[in-house]
Amino acid sequence: MDQVQEASRPGAREPGGTVVTHPPGLVPGSPAPASRRGILPALLDRPLTSYYLVLGITTLLVALGLVMVLSTSSVQNLGQGGSPYSGFEHQLLGVILGLPCLWLAARCSPRVFRAAAYPLMFAAILGLLLTAVIGVKSAGATRYIQFGPVAFQASELAKLAFLLWGADLLARKEKLSQLDDWRHLLIPLLPGAGIICMLVMLGDDLGTTFILLLIFLALLWVVGTPLRLYVGLLGLIVLALLMLVVVAKYRSARLNDFFGPQGSPVGPNQQRIQGEWAVGSGNWFGVGLGASRQKWGWVPDDTTDFIFAIIGEELGLVGTLCVTALYGGLAFAGLRIARRAQDTFVRLAAAGATVWIVGQAIVNICAVLGMIPITGVPLPLVSAGLSSLVITMITLGMLMSFAKREPGAAQALAEAGPGPARRALSWLGPDRRRE
Numbered sequence: 001m002d003q004v005q006e007a008s009r010p011g012a013r014e015p016g017g018t019v020v021t022h023p024p025g026l027v028p029g030s031p032a033p034a035s036r037r038g039i040l041p042a043l044l045d046r047p048l049t050s051y052y053l054v055l056g057i058t059t060l061l062v063a064l065g066l067v068m069v070l071s072t073s074s075v076q077n078l079g080q081g082g083s084p085y086s087g088f089e090h091q092l093l094g095v096i097l098g099l100p101c102l103w104l105a106a107r108c109s110p111r112v113f114r115a116a117a118y119p120l121m122f123a124a125i126l127g128l129l130l131t132a133v134i135g136v137k138s139a140g141a142t143r144y145i146q147f148g149p150v151a152f153q154a155s156e157l158a159k160l161a162f163l164l165w166g167a168d169l170l171a172r173k174e175k176l177s178q179l180d181d182w183r184h185l186l187i188p189l190l191p192g193a194g195i196i197c198m199l200v201m202l203g204d205d206l207g208t209t210f211i212l213l214l215i216f217l218a219l220l221w222v223v224g225t226p227l228r229l230y231v232g233l234l235g236l237i238v239l240a241l242l243m244l245v246v247v248a249k250y251r252s253a254r255l256n257d258f259f260g261p262q263g264s265p266v267g268p269n270q271q272r273i274q275g276e277w278a279v280g281s282g283n284w285f286g287v288g289l290g291a292s293r294q295k296w297g298w299v300p301d302d303t304t305d306f307i308f309a310i311i312g313e314e315l316g317l318v319g320t321l322c323v324t325a326l327y328g329g330l331a332f333a334g335l336r337i338a339r340r341a342q343d344t345f346v347r348l349a350a351a352g353a354t355v356w357i358v359g360q361a362i363v364n365i366c367a368v369l370g371m372i373p374i375t376g377v378p379l380p381l382v383s384a385g386l387s388s389l390v391i392t393m394i395t396l397g398m399l400m401s402f403a404k405r406e407p408g409a410a411q412a413l414a415e416a417g418p419g420p421a422r423r424a425l426s427w428l429g430p431d432r433r434r435e
Helices: 002-008 039-044 049-079 086-107 110-134 154-175 182-186 189-201 206-223 227-247 249-259 270-280 307-340 344-368 386-403 409-416 420-428
Strands: 136-138 141-147 150-152
Touching (some): 049 307, 049 386, 086 386, 110 141, 110 154, 110 189, 110 344, 141 154, 150 386, 154 182, 154 189, 154 344, 154 386, 182 189, 189 206, 227 249, 270 307, 270 344, 307 344, 307 386
Antiparallel strands (some): 141 150
16 A cells, blocks of 8 residues: 555655656546546536537527528519518428427426327328328329418328337337347337338328338337348338339439439439539538529529528538538437437437437438439428428427436436526516515
């Protein structure tokens, strides 16, 4: 013991007579303090890191969506003789509806989401059936129901419903130790996924079907499906998607155009070519907000599926990298929540929600950049669309609820005290003490 204390002092000598010097306060073999390990790893290791990451990234993406929808939709609305702010007002309505839903979801416990799984699944199936019967047909597809000025897309609700239903189903089976049998693992999860996908395909929506299959694969991966079975299911899914592409002429033509020559920039390949030109013309820092030239009728669906092309033109490479980094941060936060979760349902739901939102963003960005065929899925929280925006905000609120239940998060929230809004309300309250 005396030798250890002697060796830990500056200028102490080893048995051979060599002088050993150590920085003051640092004993050999002891862990380095947080300041020497780096500030960023210390911040990422805090209990509430996931919570604040999801909250901050959601806020930034929603704000970016409002700005870009105003920039892109104003041109189209002016061309139709309407108000340049009508698209922005519609997106703002989605934010106003989504914020209370996000707040409520962030305050709900996992039991509430598990209880809502089956009712939401029933509502999603009913909504998809009604869409096939009384839905509005647009661009050759029937994908939404019109309620006055508001359009409801049941396929967006189907993503959240299938996620919660599948996570609850697998969590119950794991509690009963039934997942060792592949029949209990796949039934009724696989038939349920097939029914939802078939109902979505009644509206000719292959993009949403692909996202639903991503959720299905994410649930099976997290629950620990044997690799041989997982690879077999993956092969069947790829085969089914190829069959869906081949049976529709416009999908097979789009696939041929993707692998074929570029063609004319104003023909069938206009969306892909003009979108790539928009991204490339932005250079490093873009042409400036609102200054896009491609949004003047050159890029179809520039407010929805191809809004990332206008982001690249107006904000440049730096802007697109920042947007990509935000989705990367969301992926880190969501997978961190899933990894630290102690409840099976929370782990499955968090992982599935992360794969859904981030995977959809990757598919959208890759389609705009010409890396994959155009699939027709919106950029989460940024593209115009009330149903997609509200459902995505509810899902992110669920992730925030799960983040508050990470180890040490409840204690950290208690030590942080009430937030600014609650402090302001308490200051205005009747029980405030007078000085």
